[in-house]
Amino acid sequence: xxxxxxxxxxxxxxxxxxxxxxxxxxxxxxxxxxxxxxxxxxxxxxxxxxxxxxxxxxxxxxxxxxxxxxxxxxxxxxxxxxxxxxxxxxxxxxxxxxxxxxxxxxxxxxxxxxxxxxxxxxxxxxxxxxxxxxxxxxxxxxxxxxxxxxxxxxxxxxxxxxxxxxxxxxxxxxxxxxxxxxxxxxxxxxxxxxxxxxxxxxxxxxxxxxxxxxxxxxxxxxxxxxxxxxxxxxxxxxxxxxxxxxxxxxxxxxxxxxxxxxxxxxxxxxxxxxxxxxxxxxxxxxxxxxxxxxxxxxxxxxxxxxxxxxxxxxxxxxxxxxxxxxxxxxxxxxxxxxxxxxxxxxxxxxxxxxxxxxxxxxxxxxxxxxxxxxxxxxxxxxxxxxxxxxxxxxxxxxxxxxxxxxxxxxxxxxxxxxxxxxxxxxxxxxxxxxxxxxxxxxxxxxxxxxxxxxxxxxxxxxxxxxxxxxxxxxxxxxxxxxxxxxxxxxxxxxxxxxxxxxxxxxxxxxxxxxxxxxxxxxxxxxxxxxxxxxxxxxxxxxxxxxxxxxxxxxxxxxxxxxxxxxxxxxxxxxxxxxxxxxxxxxxxxxxxxxxxxxxxxxxxxxxxxxxxxxxxxxxxxxxxxxxxxxxxxxxxxxxxxxxxxxxxxxxxxxxxxxxxxxxxxxxxxxxxxxxxxxxxxxxxxxxxxxxxxxxxxxxxxxxxxxxxxxxxxxxxxxxxxxxxxxxxxxxxxxxxxxxxxxxxxxxxxxxxxxxxxxxxxxxxxxxxxxxxxxxxxxxxxxxxxxxxxxxxxxxxxxxxxxxxxxxxxxxxx
Amino acid sequence: xxxxxxxxxxxxxxxxxxxxxxxxxxxxxxxxxxxxxxxxxxxxxxxxxxxxxxxxxxxxxxxxxxxxxxxxxxxxxxxxxxxxxxxxxxxxxxxxxxxxxxxxxxxxxxxxxxxxxxxxxxxxxxxxxxxxxxxxxxxxxxxxxxxxxxxx
Numbered sequence: 001x002x003x004x005x006x007x008x009x010x011x012x013x014x015x016x017x018x019x020x021x022x023x024x025x026x027x028x029x030x031x032x033x034x035x036x037x038x039x040x041x042x043x044x045x046x047x048x049x050x051x052x053x054x055x056x057x058x059x060x061x062x063x064x065x066x067x068x069x070x071x072x073x074x075x076x077x078x079x080x081x082x083x084x085x086x087x088x089x090x091x092x093x094x095x096x097x098x099x100x101x102x103x104x105x106x107x108x109x110x111x112x113x114x115x116x117x118x119x120x121x122x123x124x125x126x127x128x129x130x131x132x133x134x135x136x137x138x139x140x141x142x143x144x145x146x147x148x149x150x151x152x153x154x155x156x157x158x159x160x161x162x163x164x165x166x167x168x169x170x171x172x173x174x175x176x177x178x179x180x181x182x183x184x185x186x187x188x189x190x191x192x193x194x195x196x197x198x199x200x201x202x203x204x205x206x207x208x209x210x211x212x213x214x215x216x217x218x219x220x221x222x223x224x225x226x227x228x229x230x231x232x233x234x235x236x237x238x239x240x241x242x243x244x245x246x247x248x249x250x251x252x253x254x255x256x257x258x259x260x261x262x263x264x265x266x267x268x269x270x271x272x273x274x275x276x277x278x279x280x281x282x283x284x285x286x287x288x289x290x291x292x293x294x295x296x297x298x299x300x301x302x303x304x305x306x307x308x309x310x311x312x313x314x315x316x317x318x319x320x321x322x323x324x325x326x327x328x329x330x331x332x333x334x335x336x337x338x339x340x341x342x343x344x345x346x347x348x349x350x351x352x353x354x355x356x357x358x359x360x361x362x363x364x365x366x367x368x369x370x371x372x373x374x375x376x377x378x379x380x381x382x383x384x385x386x387x388x389x390x391x392x393x394x395x396x397x398x399x400x401x402x403x404x405x406x407x408x409x410x411x412x413x414x415x416x417x418x419x420x421x422x423x424x425x426x427x428x429x430x431x432x433x434x435x436x437x438x439x440x441x442x443x444x445x446x447x448x449x450x451x452x453x454x455x456x457x458x459x460x461x462x463x464x465x466x467x468x469x470x471x472x473x474x475x476x477x478x479x480x481x482x483x484x485x486x487x488x489x490x491x492x493x494x495x496x497x498x499x500x501x502x503x504x505x506x507x508x509x510x511x512x513x514x515x516x517x518x519x520x521x522x523x524x525x526x527x528x529x530x531x532x533x534x535x536x537x538x539x540x541x542x543x544x545x546x547x548x549x550x551x552x553x554x555x556x557x558x559x560x561x562x563x564x565x566x567x568x569x570x571x572x573x574x575x576x577x578x579x580x581x582x583x584x585x586x587x588x589x590x591x592x593x594x595x596x597x598x599x600x601x602x603x604x605x606x607x608x609x610x611x612x613x614x615x616x617x618x619x620x621x622x623x624x625x626x627x628x629x630x631x632x633x634x635x636x637x638x639x640x641x642x643x644x645x646x647x648x649x650x651x652x653x654x655x656x657x658x659x660x661x662x663x664x665x666x667x668x669x670x671x672x673x674x675x676x677x678x679x680x681x682x683x684x685x686x687x688x689x690x691x692x693x694x695x696x697x698x699x700x701x702x703x704x705x706x707x708x709x710x711x712x713x714x715x716x717x718x719x720x721x722x723x724x725x726x727x728x729x730x731x732x733x734x735x736x737x738x739x740x741x742x743x744x745x746x747x748x749x750x751x752x753x754x755x756x757x758x759x760x761x762x763x764x765x766x767x768x769x770x771x772x773x774x775x776x777x778x779x780x781x782x783x784x785x786x787x788x789x790x791x792x793x794x795x796x797x798x799x800x801x802x803x804x805x806x807x808x809x810x811x812x813x
Numbered sequence: 814x815x816x817x818x819x820x821x822x823x824x825x826x827x828x829x830x831x832x833x834x835x836x837x838x839x840x841x842x843x844x845x846x847x848x849x850x851x852x853x854x855x856x857x858x859x860x861x862x863x864x865x866x867x868x869x870x871x872x873x874x875x876x877x878x879x880x881x882x883x884x885x886x887x888x889x890x891x892x893x894x895x896x897x898x899x900x901x902x903x904x905x906x907x908x909x910x911x912x913x914x915x916x917x918x919x920x921x922x923x924x925x926x927x928x929x930x931x932x933x934x935x936x937x938x939x940x941x942x943x944x945x946x947x948x949x950x951x952x953x954x955x956x957x958x959x960x961x962x963x964x965x
Binding site: 417429608610612 | 843844845846849850852853854894895944945947948950951954955958959962963964965
């Protein structure tokens with residue numbers, strides 16, 4: 001038995017380069033239930049992060065009583081993340097929404113589905129009549145299932161005809177998609193998790209994999225502890241578990257990623273660690289790349305980034321001398337300014353080294369949320385379905401034919417509206433109905449006082465579809481109670497393109513309905529029709545929705561036509577594209593160096609990374625990329641909000657291993673809640689000393705936009721920086737007026753010009769001490785990046801008996 | 814020799830465009846992307862004007878009135894709201910085009926004069942002016958339906 005709160009990554013099963021990663025099956029059942037008392041095991045995958053770990057739900061007497069990893073699955077070989085081991089308990093919470101609610105005289109009261117949906121339909125029809133479809137907006141998530149996003153996409157684009165649909169995936173994965181599109185022509189992850197098994201060098205760019213995708217980190221740890229381990233390069237301003245294991249750790253100042261990347265490329269080109277044959281055959285723009293990065297010698301970069309020049313050279317050498325290079329990228333890059341440009345430079349490293357599509361040579365532009373990939377694929381994330389190009393009339397025509405509607409019905413005069421712009425239109429009063437599904441913007445969007453004010457506007461009708469009465473739902477005019485994972489069937493896809501089936505294990509509580517049923521209910525009541533007057537949406541359950549989606553994906557990079565529920569049942573998940581040509585799926589994209597940049601096939605005609613300006617079809621055609629990838633490069637510019645006398649610290653936000661999103665589920669799992677019960681703020685020992693702040697003292701952190709108060713953790717964070725976890729809101733505390741504690745009270749309303757991803761990791765703040773702790777330390781976890789800088793009176797984070805998990809290694813089975 | 818006339822025109826037009834970008838940034842600061850991008854592009858225009866410095870010394874600089882006239886005709890105060898943003902960006906679009914065609918004319922003269930240095934400057938700057946125009950068009954196209962059909 002392993003205490004998986006105390007040891008989140010569990011026991012090691014070391015393996016060497018090119019060997020199979022050993023199976024280790026993790027299992028947790030609630031106290032008092034033994035394995036032979038479980039009635040049945042129901043197949044699913046993780047819904048609390050983006051790794052896509054396959055697991056089975058244990059059901060007893062119609063209740064979920066535990067989980068077990070699926071040893072047969074390619075992604076996790078049986079391992080389970082601590083959030084998944086314990087997070088399912090939230091399904092059984094008494095606080096679940098069980099009946100629809102509507103606002104009456106300022107209060108939310110229970111009503112029937114008929115009444116609640118009637119109000120949504122009535123308001124929708126009234127707005128359509130008075131103002132047209134541009135008055136309706138949808139803000140969805142990265143946590144529903146593929147079938148649900150596709151239904152929502154069809155409703156928005158072919159039913160209502162509004163371009164205003166995006167997901168909170170804009171906050172977590174938009175830059176991954178944009179960087180892939182700009183470099184390779186379409187979205188689609190080039191690499192595979194199996195590249196960990198082969199790599200001789202692994203680079204983690206702004207990716208604290210140990211806390212974001214724990215099972216992927218277990219795989220890396222097992223390589224690091226096996227024979228011929230890979231070298232590890234980590235770019236992160238905090239002493240994350242990977243940073244502590246790194247051969248080279250580059251703790252750059254936040255807001256300087258692109259300078260670092262330009263510097264690494266400078267060294268790679270200057271030392272001629274370049275595969276010239278590959279570059280000539282498969283890329284465009286090497287000269288421009290070279291002339292851009294020429295301006296970034298290591299000494300200059302060292303000064304900008306606040307790291308030693310020698311370390312930059314050492315990291316570049318490891319990359320340059322590697323033969324099997326794996327790079328992963330996440331929020332440290334995606335939520336900073338110049339996000340897309342910095343992420344494209346990671347792609348560029350692989351292109352100039354000719355290391356794509358071969359075992360160990362992978363790029364993983366990661367996702368934040370479990371089903372963000374599907375939001376992107378299905379057109380619920382500011383894209384057209386199946387990576388079609390909104391600017392390509394033929395692509396739009398394909399959708400019009402598929403849905404049997406006029407092409408004019410589908411908005412395609414500009415890209416679908418991105419999330420931050422949707423909220424701006426709502427603020428200005430031109431969007432009057434905002435339907436929020438499975439996300440909690442009142443805690444997760446930047447500059448929260450502004451978001452609360454928009455949600456509270458008289459002229460905005462807010463529909464919230466969720467499983468709990470979240471901080472956002474408190475503002476709703478209508479609340480629709482949803483079923484969640486384990487209570488509904490559908491599919492979803494992880495960050496390395498692996499598609500999993502998630503089957504219904506138990507009934508949802510009360511009158512809660514699956515998100516698919518809710519969307520289909522709306523579509524029926526709205527009576528959406530195709531151009532022949534038939535029902536627009538001709539499917540009625542998850543499997544028929546999946547079949548419809550398969551047709552939509554046919555011939556596109558994310559081709560699902562070779563998959564079916566039956567094929568996904570029983571064995572391992574399968575990586576798309578899966579079709580007649582690749583019946584067992586596809587491990588790595590672009591093995592032949594032929595990229596998706598053909599003008600008629602690509603998802604974008606390209607854009608300027610400095611401003612986001614779109615190029616035209618004519619311009620794209622004139623470049624004649626013909627399957628070659630684009631080596632895009634731009635100069636580094638400092639962040640718009642720099643530190644100054646009044647706000648001398650660099651502010652960054654992030655996650656902890658024990659929580660997901662805004663804790664709607666993880667706060668209701670006792671082991672997870674106990675491990676990280678309340679908000680904290682991280683300061684370096686030097687800064688804490690200057691401010692007179694001791695461990696656990698209450699500090700106030702202020703930006704030009706707001707303030708928060710939390711206990712200080714004196715950690716190994718880079719001097720001059722302040723970190724706050726973004727999970728903590730107000731549903732289980734006193735609310736922002738009493739003691740503001742949400743990290744996004746402080747964040748700035750600004751986004752990357754190309755990906756439109758908000759800047760959660762670049763801002764300027766000041767810190768003051770409010771009162772002494774009286775010796776009580778902050779309740780931040782000690783197992784991870786938030787560990788105290790020095791041994792002292794801080795008790796270790798442990799789970800105890802309640803967190804003991806059975807880990808069975810294959811040879812012992 | 815009238816190159817001095819065009820250099821003067823362009824120099825003034827770039828400075829006016831910079832000022833225009835800054836005015837729009839401040840006048841529409843609630844549009845976060847407009848605010849930040851306009852400030853970035855204003856700096857770009859000021860750099861363009863600076864880069865013309867050595868050539869103004871080489872060829873002289875006349876001060877034609879048209880850029881001033883264009884600027885004042887278009888832009889004394891920024892407007893407000895969605896439609897106001899569209900109209901203000903349209904003014905920037907026209908001013909950027911005045912720069913764009915001037916770069917082309919100066920570039921032609923640079924070729925005729927075999928002035929490599931001036932030609933390199935033109936090549937570097939006119940691409941950025943083209944991107945500015947592209948950005949304005951991209952942003953306006955995105956904003957137009959909402960501003961023209963549903964904004965109050």
